[in-house]
Amino acid sequence: MAEIRPRGRGAAVLRRTVTDTILAAAVAELAETGYAGMSMGAVARRAGTGKAALYRRWSSKEAMVVDLIDVVASRQVPVGGAGDLNGDVRAYVRAVADTLSDPAVMCIVLDLTAEAARNPELAEAFDTAIRQPRRAACERLLRSAMERGQLPADLDLDLALDLLVGLTQWRVLNTGRTVDDSCVETTSKLIIQALPLCVGVGDGRGVPG
Amino acid sequence: MAEIRPRGRGAAVLRRTVTDTILAAAVAELAETGYAGMSMGAVARRAGTGKAALYRRWSSKEAMVVDLIDVVASRQVPVGGAGDLNGDVRAYVRAVADTLSDPAVMCIVLDLTAEAARNPELAEAFDTAIRQPRRAACERLLRSAMERGQLPADLDLDLALDLLVGLTQWRVLNTGRTVDDSCVETTSKLIIQALPLCVGVGDGRGVPG
DNA sequence: AGAAGCTGGGACGCAACCGTTCCGTCTCGT
DNA sequence: ACGAGACGGAACGGTTGCGTCCCAGCTTCT
Numbered sequence A, B: 001m002a003e004i005r006p007r008g009r010g011a012a013v014l015r016r017t018v019t020d021t022i023l024a025a026a027v028a029e030l031a032e033t034g035y036a037g038m039s040m041g042a043v044a045r046r047a048g049t050g051k052a053a054l055y056r057r058w059s060s061k062e063a064m065v066v067d068l069i070d071v072v073a074s075r076q077v078p079v080g081g082a083g084d085l086n087g088d089v090r091a092y093v094r095a096v097a098d099t100l101s102d103p104a105v106m107c108i109v110l111d112l113t114a115e116a117a118r119n120p121e122l123a124e125a126f127d128t129a130i131r132q133p134r135r136a137a138c139e140r141l142l143r144s145a146m147e148r149g150q151l152p153a154d155l156d157l158d159l160a161l162d163l164l165v166g167l168t169q170w171r172v173l174n175t176g177r178t179v180d181d182s183c184v185e186t187t188s189k190l191i192i193q194a195l196p197l198c199v200g201v202g203d204g205r206g207v208p209g
Numbered sequence C: 001a002g003a004a005g006c007t008g009g010g011a012c013g014c015a016a017c018c019g020t021t022c023c024g025t026c027t028c029g030t
Numbered sequence D: 001a002c003g004a005g006a007c008g009g010a011a012c013g014g015t016t017g018c019g020t021c022c023c024a025g026c027t028t029c030t
Helices: A016-037 A040-047 A051-055 A061-074 A085-100 A103-116 A120-147 A157-174 A181-197 B016-037 B040-047 B051-055 B061-074 B085-100 B103-116 B120-147 B157-174 B181-197
Strands: none
Touching: A016 A040, A016 A051, A016 A061, A016 A103, A016 B016, A040 A051, A040 A061, A061 A103, A061 A120, A085 A103, A085 A120, A085 A157, A085 A181, A103 A120, A103 A157, A103 B103, A120 A157, A157 A181, A157 B157, A157 B181, A181 B157, A181 B181, B016 B040, B016 B051, B016 B061, B016 B103, B040 B051, B040 B061, B061 B103, B061 B120, B085 B103, B085 B120, B085 B157, B085 B181, B103 B120, B103 B157, B120 B157, B157 B181
């Protein structure tokens, strides 16, 4: 990607190829060194540009990373409504596994999650660009299953979403990098079987025996 | 904790109160600024000591944080075997919620998780001090439930552990800071009901209907 | 054609941090 | 009683990073 050598350089307009090259370099750098450790100089060096090219586009490192989040978000998981809960969940789990098993994406997600706990600016960007769309998509998935009667009508959406999104992500992020095929299968299966259990609190007591 | 003003200063032995003060300051600093952003000078300033006091104890920032992980780990969740699966799971979820809802602990856990993806030294310390003991304790919890027949004998331990540990942690870390009482209850209930579903893959096909 | 303005580079000022080394003070172990 | 050595504090050299500025070359828009 960085191989695209801009033929001639210099023009009266910000060149998209340069912007893209910089963003790609920033993603790589962010994955390797983390947000706090990432240096603008390193990004410029990696992109084969001057630092000025960066500051012509963004006012600061933070602004650049905020933009960068959208780039990572675009690699996000599309949640297709295949019209079947089993298939939808399987497809989702597999897609998350594929996406997040890329070490770069994994590092960035982990890093920004941590950084977002401190930096409200990043937190908001991270939330609107990644968290909310993902959650909304999964919510659509669940709602359509409810309409088809594949899930109970009194489903606790929050809980179900946490089960679907959380367990998937946790497994991928904590089972080392390689995501086994059978792991995807087992995870999907558990989620599918457990989703109907996410109903309103009901009585306070737990499960007999 | 930093209020303990060492009466007289200077002696031929490293004073424990100073060590403790420094570690407390380091925990606070780590929570606020993250590993990469944490500066030894800031830790010393916060602890009311000189930087020399730090370097007399640890050879580097990294070494200090490795030690520090043990301190955080000591606040970890004790998994008591109450002899009942329902009670054990509830107690565990509540304990995790209480521990991790401390913003400092939350930040540190998130931060070190991300940092561990890059720094093998930290990764190992984090793993042996926090991850493994927690996982082992939960494993004990599950095994004893199996022995009592409260869980199937062919339980998929990995999956069950991910369900128990992962879902709990995910909910706590992602539902904002405040952990509702009913949230704890709902989460526990789902886990308890879903645990028996964590059995070997069996047939490849999923769930009917 | 010509102005406008972006290009990769390099240099800069400023600040922060790391890790070391002093200092004078003070207290513990022997 | 006395030496060893930790104490808080300060300074230092070296490195690194941010953000700015300037440069000469080149390309696009008017």
